[in-house]
Amino acid sequence: MRDNIILACTECQERNYHTTKNKRQHPERQEYRKFCPRCNQHLPHKETK
Numbered sequence: 001m002r003d004n005i006i007l008a009c010t011e012c013q014e015r016n017y018h019t020t021k022n023k024r025q026h027p028e029r030q031e032y033r034k035f036c037p038r039c040n041q042h043l044p045h046k047e048t049k
């Protein structure tokens, strides 16, 4: 039971990554450090709907 999530840059709100995770194991919102092409640097990306 894995759910699709979208990761959005916390700086520019650009949605850069689609991934999946198990919401039963990780019900809380997680942050992932990813490269944002718009900001041109690594920044925390948050889950969005």
Ligand SMILES: [Zn+2]
Pocket: 009, 010, 011, 012, 013, 014, 036, 037, 038, 039, 040, 043
């Ligand atoms: Zn960004």
